[in-house]
Amino acid sequence: MNGAPLLSVRGLSVDFALGEARLRAVDRVSFDLEAGRTLALVGESGCGKSTLARAIAGLLPSSEGSVQLRGDELLGLSRRGWRPFRRRVQMVFQDPDASLNPRMNASSLIGEPLVVHQGLRGARLDEAVCELMERVGLDPALRTRFPHAFSGGQRQRIGIARALAVEPELLLCDEVTSALDVSIQAQILELLRGLQDQLGLGILFITHDLGVVRHLAHDVAVMYLGELVERAPADRLFAEPSHPYSRLLLSAVPRVGHRPAAQADGGEVPSPLAPPPGCRFHPRCVEGVERCAREVPEEIDVAEGIVRCLLRG
């Protein structure tokens, strides 16, 4: 192991071509993630957070920038070039139904990566599958069952067991608990936290739920229209959010005994096809001044993070 961070993302951009138009879904995003830490990526639908994770996992082509795993560049690798890294970077998705083959039983689903990456067979394979199932809180006696015989939470555990089978260093989790009931969500979140403690996983956790972030994340990155607008240690982001968008998000969360603050003008996220000039957030910003509509804010380095706002720094 060298001294480079587990994951280092620099100036990463992802573009989609839509006929004549070009949609920049992720715009020059940079951050580091260390082993044993959880970075939560938050933002509203369409902000580019899932696209960012897919680009890091090599599932989507990036337009520019750099993604390094322990100092090794991943961007621009061919499928073959990705192969040695595939095992080290695993992804878990929101909808286990869409990512689990309904014709494979739990044993084959969890065992598949062990066969592919480690060539396990027979009794050793079966033993490894049972061990993984126990690790994620599934009864190994259920390993001959098919996905439909499991509940949503159990299917998500199968998805996590599959990802863990190859002993990854980096786990990219995209809204993994959004479809689950709160009691099941708590089980999955505690499972992830326990696994991180045992295995030292670095976790990039994508979610729209700031309550989940509070319970899981060491650091938080807030995304708006493809850009990171703030990155900060979780404690600071919740105690004193700096960017006006981070403040808006936090104030909008409904909680017991607190009427969420609603923006009076019904402000909505503008289309990423035509982002506003100047600061992208200025049409919805309560602090905005005249120059916010003209000048483009750059990332400002602050202690252990960044903020992208003309009125800060």
Next chain:
Amino acid sequence: MSERVLRVEDLSVRIEPDRPGGLPVRAVDGVSFEVGRGEVVGLVGESGCGKTLTSLALLDLLPRPRGRITSGRIGFEGRDLRALSEVERRAVRGQEMAMIFQDPMTSLNPYLRIGEQLIEGTMWHSGTARRVALARAESLLTRVGIPDAADRLRAFPHELSGGMRQRVMIAMALLSDPSLLIADEPTTALDVTTQAQILALLSDLRAERGMSVLLITHDLGVVGSACDRVLVMYAGRIVESGPVDAVFGDPAHPYTRALLRATPRVDGPPREALQSLEGLPPRLDAKVTAGCLFAPRCDRVRSDCWTAEPPLVADEQGRARRCWVPREEFE
């Protein structure tokens, strides 16, 4: 509570099996509650607890032919809805009792302009002239916070954002000036900032029209911030009810307490472990056991919990709970 708009007594809903040899499901079992005029009541619980089927039963919209009400009385504005004829019930549904759902796209016709969909009901029910109906639709769209309402009347549903579509649904529900709005997960598909706007809108409408709201949701934060009273459902039954602040501040049923402890909160301590609730809710198609249905997952379970189901017992403070563990031994 002042005047009652809705009084549900001992409502039970049964869903027949979808294949031969299957067992019927007792999806809602002996549910009783009231909604006062101008009150916002939250019906909260996890998937499959019967909250949506309860609301569909109120609206006479249970999936047919498999779903039916097996017992109970639904008193609405002084009438027993179950005793009304089909024609009379239709006059209540969608008029005095309106509804909005999680996904407005399933309720809006994708081929019709917003304006046509908004005036259809008014013209049909009260024979209003088209021009008058359109003017009323425009003023309602403005009221629910849709900018450039006159232009929006000519838009198709897909041209609007999710939040705007939900506003259209609310405007449509308001057309008949209902006394009760049943809202089933109205903000679940929306981003948090849009959710805050919709909840604020519902709260304003309640205040200015004296409209009652039955808000069905799985989100305790939404209930805690938007409702006056809460009904907590588990396995087809109400297990606890009362004023929101009292119930969430000092839950009196082990399930309510477990749900609150499992819910991640933005205002909680950083990186605090959530207390998960192990196991799964019971299947309601099997032969239901004699005891409390929550007993297998309960951290306070005792021997009598396995022998008989506890009744829902109310106290003088307007709270009720279904639990054998005495209140004073609870904490």
